[in-house]
Structures are given as structure tokens and as C-alpha cells.
Amino acid sequence: MNRERVVADVSGLPTVVFGPRNLGWWGTTGFAVIEGFSLALCAVTYVYLRKNYIVWPPEGTKLPSLLLPTINMGIMLASLPLALWTKKRAERLELGPVRIGLILSSLVTVVTFGLRIAEFTALNTQWNSNAYSSIIWTILGFHGTLMLIDLYDTIGLTLITFLRMESKWFPEAADNANYWLFTVLVWVPMYLLVYFGPRWL
Amino acid sequence: MMLLQAPHYAQQSMIDPAGTKAGAINDFWHFLIVTASIVTAIVFITLFIALAKRRRPADPEAPGEQRSLTRWVTGSVAVTLVIIVVFLFMDFRLGRAIATPPQRTPLRVNVIGHQWWWEFQYPDSATPGNWISTANELHIPVGRPVILRMSARDVIHSFWVPNLSGKKDLIPGHDTETWIEADSAGIYRGQCAEFCGLQHAKMALLVIAEPERQFEQWALGARGAALAPADSTAKAGEQVFLTGGCSVCHAIGGTMAGGTVGPNLTHFGSRLTIAAASLPNTKGNLGGWIVDPQRIKPGSFMPPNALEPDQLEALLAYLEGLK
Amino acid sequence: MTTATARVETIAQPELDVELDAVWRSRPGFIGWLMSTDHKSIGKRYVATAFIFFCLAGLEAATMRAQLSRPENGLLGPDTYNQVFTMHGTTMMFLFAVPVMIGIGLYLVPLMIGARNVAFPRANAMGYWVYLIGGLLIYSGFFVNSGPDAGWFAYVPLAGPQFSPGKRVDIWAQMITFTEIAALVASVVQITTIFKLRAPGMSLNRVPILVWTTLVVQFMIMFAMPSVATASLFLAMDRLISTHFFNPAEGGDALLWQHRFWFFGHPEVYIMFLPGPGIISSLLPAFTRRPVFGYPALVLAVIATGFIAFGLWVHHMFATPLPQLGQSFFTAASALVAIPNGIQIFCWIATIWSGRPIFRTPLLFTIGSIIIFVIGGMTGVMIASVPFDSQVHDTYFIVAHFHYVILGGVVFPLFAGFYYWWPKVTGRLLSEAAGKWNFWLMFIGVNATFFPMHQLGMEGMPRRVYTYLAGTGWGDLNLVASIGALVIFSSVVVFLGNVIWSLRHGQIAGANPWNADSLEWATSSPPPSYNFRDTPVVGGRAPVWESGGELPVMTGLARDRQQVLLTTVLDAEPDSRHDHPGHTIWPFILAVTIGIFFIVLIFTPWGMPIGTVLGFIAYARYVWPKKRHDPSIIELPRSVPPAEVPR
Numbered sequence A: 001m002n003r004e005r006v007v008a009d010v011s012g013l014p015t016v017v018f019g020p021r022n023l024g025w026w027g028t029t030g031f032a033v034i035e036g037f038s039l040a041l042c043a044v045t046y047v048y049l050r051k052n053y054i055v056w057p058p059e060g061t062k063l064p065s066l067l068l069p070t071i072n073m074g075i076m077l078a079s080l081p082l083a084l085w086t087k088k089r090a091e092r093l094e095l096g097p098v099r100i101g102l103i104l105s106s107l108v109t110v111v112t113f114g115l116r117i118a119e120f121t122a123l124n125t126q127w128n129s130n131a132y133s134s135i136i137w138t139i140l141g142f143h144g145t146l147m148l149i150d151l152y153d154t155i156g157l158t159l160i161t162f163l164r165m166e167s168k169w170f171p172e173a174a175d176n177a178n179y180w181l182f183t184v185l186v187w188v189p190m191y192l193l194v195y196f197g198p199r200w201l
Numbered sequence B: 001m002m003l004l005q006a007p008h009y010a011q012q013s014m015i016d017p018a019g020t021k022a023g024a025i026n027d028f029w030h031f032l033i034v035t036a037s038i039v040t041a042i043v044f045i046t047l048f049i050a051l052a053k054r055r056r057p058a059d060p061e062a063p064g065e066q067r068s069l070t071r072w073v074t075g076s077v078a079v080t081l082v083i084i085v086v087f088l089f090m091d092f093r094l095g096r097a098i099a100t101p102p103q104r105t106p107l108r109v110n111v112i113g114h115q116w117w118w119e120f121q122y123p124d125s126a127t128p129g130n131w132i133s134t135a136n137e138l139h140i141p142v143g144r145p146v147i148l149r150m151s152a153r154d155v156i157h158s159f160w161v162p163n164l165s166g167k168k169d170l171i172p173g174h175d176t177e178t179w180i181e182a183d184s185a186g187i188y189r190g191q192c193a194e195f196c197g198l199q200h201a202k203m204a205l206l207v208i209a210e211p212e213r214q215f216e217q218w219a220l221g222a223r224g225a226a227l228a229p230a231d232s233t234a235k236a237g238e239q240v241f242l243t244g245g246c247s248v249c250h251a252i253g254g255t256m257a258g259g260t261v262g263p264n265l266t267h268f269g270s271r272l273t274i275a276a277a278s279l280p281n282t283k284g285n286l287g288g289w290i291v292d293p294q295r296i297k298p299g300s301f302m303p304p305n306a307l308e309p310d311q312l313e314a315l316l317a318y319l320e321g322l323k
Numbered sequence C: 001m002t003t004a005t006a007r008v009e010t011i012a013q014p015e016l017d018v019e020l021d022a023v024w025r026s027r028p029g030f031i032g033w034l035m036s037t038d039h040k041s042i043g044k045r046y047v048a049t050a051f052i053f054f055c056l057a058g059l060e061a062a063t064m065r066a067q068l069s070r071p072e073n074g075l076l077g078p079d080t081y082n083q084v085f086t087m088h089g090t091t092m093m094f095l096f097a098v099p100v101m102i103g104i105g106l107y108l109v110p111l112m113i114g115a116r117n118v119a120f121p122r123a124n125a126m127g128y129w130v131y132l133i134g135g136l137l138i139y140s141g142f143f144v145n146s147g148p149d150a151g152w153f154a155y156v157p158l159a160g161p162q163f164s165p166g167k168r169v170d171i172w173a174q175m176i177t178f179t180e181i182a183a184l185v186a187s188v189v190q191i192t193t194i195f196k197l198r199a200p201g202m203s204l205n206r207v208p209i210l211v212w213t214t215l216v217v218q219f220m221i222m223f224a225m226p227s228v229a230t231a232s233l234f235l236a237m238d239r240l241i242s243t244h245f246f247n248p249a250e251g252g253d254a255l256l257w258q259h260r261f262w263f264f265g266h267p268e269v270y271i272m273f274l275p276g277p278g279i280i281s282s283l284l285p286a287f288t289r290r291p292v293f294g295y296p297a298l299v300l301a302v303i304a305t306g307f308i309a310f311g312l313w314v315h316h317m318f319a320t321p322l323p324q325l326g327q328s329f330f331t332a333a334s335a336l337v338a339i340p341n342g343i344q345i346f347c348w349i350a351t352i353w354s355g356r357p358i359f360r361t362p363l364l365f366t367i368g369s370i371i372i373f374v375i376g377g378m379t380g381v382m383i384a385s386v387p388f389d390s391q392v393h394d395t396y397f398i399v400a401h402f403h404y405v406i407l408g409g410v411v412f413p414l415f416a417g418f419y420y421w422w423p424k425v426t427g428r429l430l431s432e433a434a435g436k437w438n439f440w441l442m443f444i445g446v447n448a449t450f451f452p453m454h455q456l457g458m459e460g461m462p463r464r465v466y467t468y469l470a471g472t473g474w475g476d477l478n479l480v481a482s483i484g485a486l487v488i489f490s491s492v493v494v495f496l497g498n499v500i501w502s503l504r505h506g507q508i509a510g511a512n513p514w515n516a517d518s519l520e521w522a523t524s525s526p527p528p529s530y531n532f533r534d535t536p537v538v539g540g541r542a543p544v545w546e547s548g549g550e551l552p553v554m555t556g557l558a559r560d561r562q563q564v565l566l567t568t569v570l571d572a573e574p575d576s577r578h579d580h581p582g583h584t585i586w587p588f589i590l591a592v593t594i595g596i597f598f599i600v601l602i603f604t605p606w607g608m609p610i611g612t613v614l615g616f617i618a619y620a621r622y623v624w625p626k627k628r629h630d631p632s633i634i635e636l637p638r639s640v641p642p643a644e645v646p647r
Helices: A023-050 A067-078 A080-091 A095-122 A131-163 A169-200 B020-052 B063-099 B212-223 B232-243 B283-291 B309-320 C014-024 C029-035 C039-068 C078-112 C121-143 C168-196 C209-241 C254-273 C275-288 C295-311 C324-336 C338-354 C361-382 C386-392 C396-426 C432-458 C475-505 C543-547 C586-603 C607-623
Strands: A003-009 B107-114 B117-122 B132-135 B137-141 B146-152 B157-159 B168-170 B176-180 B186-191 B204-210 C007-010 C551-555 C563-567 C574-579
Touching (some): A023 A131, A023 A169, A023 C168, A023 C209, A023 C254, A067 A080, A080 A169, A131 A169, B020 B063, B020 C338, B020 C386, B107 B137, B107 B157, B132 B137, B132 B212, C039 C078, C039 C475, C078 C121, C078 C254, C078 C396, C209 C295, C209 C586, C275 C295, C275 C338, C275 C396, C295 C324, C361 C396, C386 C432
Antiparallel strands (some): B146 B176
16 A cells, blocks of 8 residues: 555654653553562462461461561651652653652662561561461562662662753653552552561461 | 173273262263254354355445344344353252262261372271271272262372262362262272372272172271281292381281381282272282382382292282282 | 644655664664564564474374374383473463464554554563573473473472472473563553554554454453462472472462462463454454454453453362352353353354355364364363363363364464465465365364364373273274374474465565455555554554555654654544664563573572672663764753643
């Protein structure tokens, strides 16, 4: 078919758009759905394994400590306004504030990721002790992996805003904030499951 | 002797039922195959007419044409739905009917799956500790339900005797239960139905259904200790069994042999088959099995036994004498 | 968007074609081949690779049929047989059926929706390489006698550390991980592509049905694959670092694996199968000379199947201990899935009934598909019954059932699709005469192989047995099945011959050899690297038939870089422009580092740190932007430019 009839011209359409109008948002959301669902399946596994035991945690296993994990949860929740602020600044294409937001976000993520590694000791059990220990180590590790990926992305994006900035990176900064929102919010039920599950279930 | 006539018990089939459950399922199958054949035939004939017919609408998208097609498709879907509902109704009724055994005093048997053989225990509350423990051949009375309590020692197996009943899995960590009942006396073959490793293919069993009296007789004998060796050859065979490796894995009631890794051999001589219903229990087959089990069931946990000819001869005489 | 007055240009614009091709074409040479992010290259690679795996799995099947052709055959021992049947199932499911449909989708979807490429071309390329690494890994294991031998379903405890020592199952579990990554990446790519890159005017109710099925399948992948991915992670950890997920002695559970595996495994059946009906619905118009009947019903049927597919998994576990009520639910769901499938078949028959059938090879395979699939569907309803299934579960009856379903629902439509789109991909038609031989041999061979298996199952033959005793009476029917397998084999040979012949001697196809209706036929065969010179505009479900030889288009995308047009999700109104990064080597390298991560992990936990570091390095290069030459792009707006305010 060689004959074409031109009905419109799209050269005036924008190239920098945010939210679901932007492709990157779909990628971030897609992977958040996959990762969130995987974590949900880990939670289901936790409950499934629970019914194999009469006492929970299994006899001879100490309860997990609460102090360190709760501090970390608190820091994560406290960082949400920062992420929302960064996102808003990105949507207004304000480079300076976005740089500051990204630097602060990187620092927060470094701290929470460091605390996450320390959190393994708060579980008070080894992954190879029993099925209970295996699943809580896995949940912690899986979510830790998400944090590590977010940390890497945030630092990378911070560098890009200084070294290779173009306006198309503003939507990326907004999506990066979205991903941190997901990472923190998905941890709330997991935190309750891992640390209060043994006390309440 | 009906029991010695091979190989009629080498066959197993769900469409030749000899038990309450298999019979009910087979009746349901007749309904399924007739319905499915009619539906399939109608679909195929319609398809062929659609392909071959001469008259074609000038405009397939004309509203009248579309309306009549919509009517036909909607009607077909509605008919399908009705068939499915009838199917579900019949299925649920059948499921309830065969879920629990009839209200008669059942026989209880423990089934334990091993790689790659079946252990059957007949618990006896009257004389605890004097349970029958046998392997690969399940004796049951005709016309009486048998509740099978099943567990697995190693991996998942599945108990299946198609002429009598559908299958049920044996799962490590989950005890399961099913029941069977034979309508008529006979020998029914079954086979492990869940892939369980190297010798999954040769993990078979026989269900020997006998009239109540014969069954009681068998049980009486099976409960007793092993027969003492009848002659000096068999006596020598017993020594081979006890001093060679055999007793590490196998038990024989009334002797020092108490191994539980392999089948209990207390009444081995009365069994019809060896190697989990893989071979008829003949002297020749047994000799071949003892000397080189890996040739018959590669991967089996029974090791080869390099016995002198006279030792083997004595061992065979002893084992075949354990009626 | 900018409104422009309609003007008519009848154009040959060679300079524009050259300009676009310079931007979009893959670089020459082997490195250029590794770098390509063109969806057509990736799609073709997926299909070709999957087809090689199809042939390997077919050879494995032939070996099994040879072994089973007579009782107590000594051709294969149990160890080899178990590896071969595990490889056959694993290959067909993970390395053929799903990837081949992913590949077809990746090739066709952008063309069918009038896009220049898929949404995330780099991730897309990476997905292919990860899939390839997974396939190479498991076949390397197989060729050094370390093929998996615990079945494609790898039930624990048989697949656990105690009963499957050695590396065989580890290799299997990591192969699963690789194919999961590939499928998940493809799902994000395709969902975004279908939602955001459709041609202006292609609202969701005008999307070709193959695109709809692709969309539904990608959503299913998104929710099914995490189940097996985490389950195989648990299995790998049980085996490698002594966790206890499946160890009953320490509170683990063997049934946990089965639930997790089948929560993936049953949707997986529909993930493989749904594109097949999509292919049929998409090619029927060309061979009946009318639009497919019942478009809304077909789309709803596909969506309904996608949902119901997640409520069926327990029917693979009817022999395990389950509460009666649960069984009834899964029985009802399993039987009711017949309704949406019935709707599709009735709509196709109605299409043929009111159309004018043209008996070319794609239509023959379509008819064969319907016949075979209907038979498989009948037995499918039967085995929804718990009592009936308790007899035929894990027997050759089931083998017969699902081969009818998969051959009818996947393989026959696939061959119909091959014959249909081959001229689009290569520019040459396949031979019709060979096509007819191909069809009849396959149709006869499939029925000869699999029909007798129904009877074998009823006569008590279990699956996954390496041999059977002569006294069972199964010998004759097994021999028939084995001869049937030879016929299927010869049919595939005819097909391969046809393909090779066509590449050099096939009739030149032209843009639209079948006079078909959808957008991929509006561009040349094979399509140019940029797919369409200008963005096509769609006004209905059959854009080519409706355009009357003069395609409405929109102009104005950049010519100096890979730019695509984004449209709104529901109505596909032009919304924004997006720049693609172009061809790059880093997706390939990133895939290699992922390969290192998981393969080294089989042997030592060091795989994790090593793989992570290498992966992060590769990923940095993957995303790190190139320096731009155009200063206007680097320059940053200090305040919000009015045109770019998010609405």
C-alpha cells in the first residue's frame, strides 16, 4: 500500500509527560505489581506453614526482637513525605529541588538498607532451623533486594541529574519516588507479619 | 488353583470394574462418553456443513444474517451450559455416594509407600504387636469395605487399583485415607500412579479378594510366625539369610531377622509375585532377582548378592518354604 | 494535540524511507546482531529458538515412543527415560509453547497496532537473551547426563535434596528462573505496548483479537509466574542452603509445592493456549472473506478464560487430601471454562458458515485445530469430575487429553499462523502443495498417536513409566501410538523442507497476499525497519479493508532518532512522543551477568555477590545516557513550559 492520506501532524505533542501518560510509569508499576504479588505469595506461604505447627513460633525458637525493625519501619514511613515532595518538584521540572530530594532519598535508603541487614539478627533464628525461620528470612531478604534495587536506582538517578540531565529524566525521578512509596508501603503488612505474626497468630 | 493361573491378574482396567466404587465410576463414564460423542458429532457435522455448503449469503454482515447467527450461537451456548449443569449435578451425586464406605464393619489396613514397594499392615487391637505385615499383595474379604490408611516413607506415591477404585496419593507428612470394596473374588492388579523415581514403572501390587472365610484363614496363617525350615537345605538357607546381608533389610517373624528397610518376608513362599508384582514368584525368577536385582529393577535399593551356587540353592529352598 | 487540515499526498518518498531506515535499522555484523532492539528481530529469534526447542522436544518424544513401542523394551533405562520425559515436558512448556507465543506476539503486535517498536525495546532484547541462556543451560546439563529427572512438575520430596542429590534439579530450577524472568519482562513490555503504543483511533474495541489474547496472556503471566518463581526459589534454597520449606520433618510441606506449582501451572496452560484462538480469530477473516463473527463475545470469552484459569489449579491435585467443598468449587470452575471456549468455537463456525471459505493451508490447520481441540475439550470436562479423575489422573488418558488440547489449541493454530504470516516476515509464500502434505500428515499422525492413549489410560497404564509388562496387554496400542509419532515426525520434516525451499524459491508475496484486513498487511513484506513510514490512523476493526487502498496517516514524528507516538489507554488518542534509546549491546551483557548470577549459584553461594556486582555494572551502562549533540535538549527549562504541563 503506497498511498497515504495525511490527516494530522503530531510534531506538536509533548515529549515530557508524567504518570500513566509516561512509558516509564508503566514499567515501574508493572514490576511493582510482580514484586508485590510475589511478596504476597510469600505471606501466603507463611500462613500455610503456620498450620503445620501447634505453637508459633515453633518450640525452641525465640520471638523476633522488635526494637531495630520498628526503628527501621519508622524511618521508612518518615521518609515518605520526602519522596512525595521530590515527586511534586519533578513534576514541576525544578532541577535544584529534585537534586536535593534525590540526594536525601539516597541517604535515607542507605540507612534503611543498612538497618535491614542488621534486622536479620533481630529474627533471633537461623534460616536453616525450621520452616518458620526459612520463610521469615526469605521475606526479609526478598524485600531487602527490592530496597537494594531502589538504592541503586536512586543513586544512579542522582548522578544523572548532575552529569547528564535532560528534561526526560524528570518523569524518571517521579517514578523513582513512586517506587520508594511502593517499597515502603508493601513492607507495612510484611513487617506486621514477620514481627507480630509470631506474637498474634 | 485359580491363584497360580498367570497372567489373568496381569491386567488392570477401570472399564472392567469389580468393586463398588469402580462400578459407579464406570456407569458415570458411560454417561460421559455417550454425551460427549453426541456433542462432538453435532459440532463436527455443523462445521463440515459450514465448510461445504453451496449457498452463501451475499452480505454476511447484513442485519438479518447477523441476527440469525447470534441466535444460533446463543442457543448453542445455552445448550452447553445445560449439559454442564447436568454433568455437575451427576458428578456431585456420584462424589457424595462414593465418599464414604457403606455402613458395615470395615477392615482396616495401613498402606505404607516405599521406593518402590508397598507395605501392608493389618492392625489387630486384640493382640497388639502381632500385626500382619506383608508386602505388595493386599488380601481383602469380598463384600466388606476396607479402609486404607496411607502414608509414605520417602516420596509421594499413589495407590491405584483401577478395577476396584480410583487413586489416592500417599504423601510424606500427610496421612491420607481411602476405601475399597470388591464385589467378587479375584486378583486385581494395581500400580503406583504418582511418579516416584527410577522404578516407578515397577511398583505394582495385587489385591487378592477372597470370600470372608478364606480371608480369615489367610489372616490366621499370616499372623503366625514363619514356618521352620523343613529340611537341611532349607536350614542351611536360613543360615545364609541370617548371616549374609539379607536380615539387615528384611524381617522374618520368629527368627532374628528384623530389618525394616525392605519387605517383610515371613510368609514369602505364599506370595504370587516378587519385586513388587513385577515377576511371578518362581524359583528361577527369585534366584535371578537375588543375584542381580539391578538387572530386573535398575536403581532398586536391593544390592546384588554374589552367592555360591549351593548357598543360593539353599536360600531359595528356605524362602520358597516360607508358606 | 495539534490539529492539521487534512490533505492528500500520493507519495513515494524515498528520501524519508532512507532517513528512517538509517535511524531504525540494526547495525550490520555479529555485534550488530547482538545489539538489535528491533521487535521484529527479537520476535523472529524467539520463534526460531523456540522452534529448535520444539524439534528437540519432539525428538525426545520420539525416543520415548520408541522405548514404549513394545513391552519391556531395553532401548532406554529408567534413568535415561526419566531425564528424557522430564526434558520433553520442560522443553515443550517452558522453552517452546510460551516463548513461541511471546515471540509471535513480539513480532506481530507492534505491526498489528501500527507502532514502530515495542515499549521497552532494551528490556525486550534482554528478555530474549535470558531465555536463551536458560535453554542452553538445561540442554548443556542434559548432554552431560545431568538432565533433570524429577518430572517437569518436580514434585517434592522427590525433587528435594534428599531424593535428588546432584545438580540435576538445581539446573532445572535455575532454568525455570531464567524463563520466568524472560516471560515477566515480556509481559511488562507487551502490556505497556498494547496500552500505550496503539495507532491513533484504535480504541480498545477495535484491537485485533490476537492483540487482545496477547494482552490477557501477559496479565496472566504477571500473576502466574511469581508463584512458580518463588516456589522454585524455595526449592533451590532447600537444596542449596538447607532451608525447610518442603521438609515435613521441620514443619515444611510437600503439598505447598503442589499448590504453588499448579497455581502457576494451570494458568500456564491458558498462557500457552489463548494465543492460539487469537491466531485463528485473526486469520479467519482472510479465509472466509468476512470479519470474524462475534468480536465482543470473543474478547469477553478470552478475558473470562483468563480469570477462570486462576480458579482451576486444584484439579491437578484431586488425588491429594482435600475438603469436599473445595473439590466441588474446582470441579465447577473446571467444567465452566468450557463455556468461554465453546463461545469461541461457535463464533468461528458461524464465521465460516456465513463466509466464503478459501481452502488454503492456514484454513486447513484452523479446521484441524477445531476438530482436535473439541475432542480435547470433551475429555477436559470429563476430568473435571473428581470421581472420574480419580481413575484417569496420572494415566495415559490424561496424556491423550492434554496433547489434544495443546496440539489443537497451540500447535495447529501455530502452523496456521506460520503459513499465514510467513510471507509477511520473509516476503515469500510457502508452498501450498507441501503445506497440504504438512497438514494431512500432522492431522493423521496426531490422531494415531494420541487417540489410542485414551484407551491405554482406561486400561490402567500410568504416565511416566519407562516400561510395562507384556501381560498388561498394552503393547498393541502403544505400537500404534509409536507409529503415529513417526507420521508426526515426517510432517515436521515436510514443514522444514517447505521453509527452506520457500526462502529461496517461494513465490514473492507482496504487501498483502491474502487480501487480509489488519494493519500488518498495510506495510511491505518484509516490513521496513521502522514498520510504517507514517503513523497509520484506524477507523474500525478492519483498517486495511476500510481504507480502500488509501491509508490515513499522521505525520510529525522525529526522523533523526527513534521516536514513537504514545496514545491514550482506552481511546488511543495521540498524547505524547517518546524517544527510544536505539540499538545497544548492554541488554545482552546484562543478560549474561544474570546468567552468571544464577549459574554460579548452582555451585557456590558466591554467585550472588559476583553476579550482583557484575549485574550492577552492566545495568549502569545499560541506563547511563549518551551525551547528546543537540544542545536544545540538554538545556533545562527553568520554569514550566506551557506545552509540557501535565494535565
